[in-house]
Amino acid sequence: xxxxxxxxVWLVNTGWNGGAYGVGKRIALKYSRAIIDAIHSGxxxxxxxxxxxxxxxxxxxxVSGVPAxxxxxxxxxxxxxxxxxxxxxxxxxxxxxxxxxxxxxxxPEIIAAGPQL
Numbered sequence: 705x706x707x708x709x710x711x712x713v714w715l716v717n718t719g720w721n722g723g724a725y726g727v728g729k730r731i732a733l734k735y736s737r738a739i740i741d742a743i744h745s746g747x748x749x750x751x752x753x754x755x756x757x758x759x760x761x762x763x764x765x766x767v768s769g770v771p772a773x774x775x776x777x778x779x780x781x782x783x784x785x786x787x788x789x790x791x792x793x794x795x796x797x798x799x800x801x802x803x804x805x806x807x808x809x810x811x812p813e814i815i816a817a818g819p820q821l
Contacts, residue, residue, distance in 0.1 A: 714743050715761065721774060723782040724791065731774060738769035758796050759819050796821055 706713060718736045722728035742748045742764075753762035754776070763775055773779045781788040796819035803810075803818055 712749065714748065716740065716743075717777075721777065722780045723787075727782050728780075735770045735774050739767055741769075742767045758792055758821060759799075760817050793821060795819075 705711075716736065716739055718731055720728050721731045739748075742751075747768060748764055751764040751766065754765050755761075756763045756777075765775070766772060767775060777792070778785075778788060799819045800821075803815075807815060
């Protein structure tokens with residue numbers, strides 16, 4: 705349906721940022737609102753993006769009213785880089801394991817768009 709209707713889809717992290725529970729914190733509501741405002745205004749459609757490897761995503765390099773650090777999980781991480789890599793890999797593995805239930809109904813393009821370790 706997305707292809708049939710040429711819709712844009714945005715994945716917005718409104719949850720945890722900066723580290724595991726006790727280290728990181730929830731993304732400030734004002735930043736979430738600024739990101740949603742940037743989607744509605746068309747700002748994000750015109751923005752520059754950087755690849756976010758493992759998850760096959762593109763993240764904006766700038767959004768009005770949002771610190772760049774908030775946009776990039778690696779920059780936001782409050783701890784050793786090795787811990788970030790381990791946590792990112794763990795999350796990617798969880799996504800892959802969860803998706804196995806749906807893989808038989810997915811196209812090769814959808815499967816290829818998932819996390820790649």
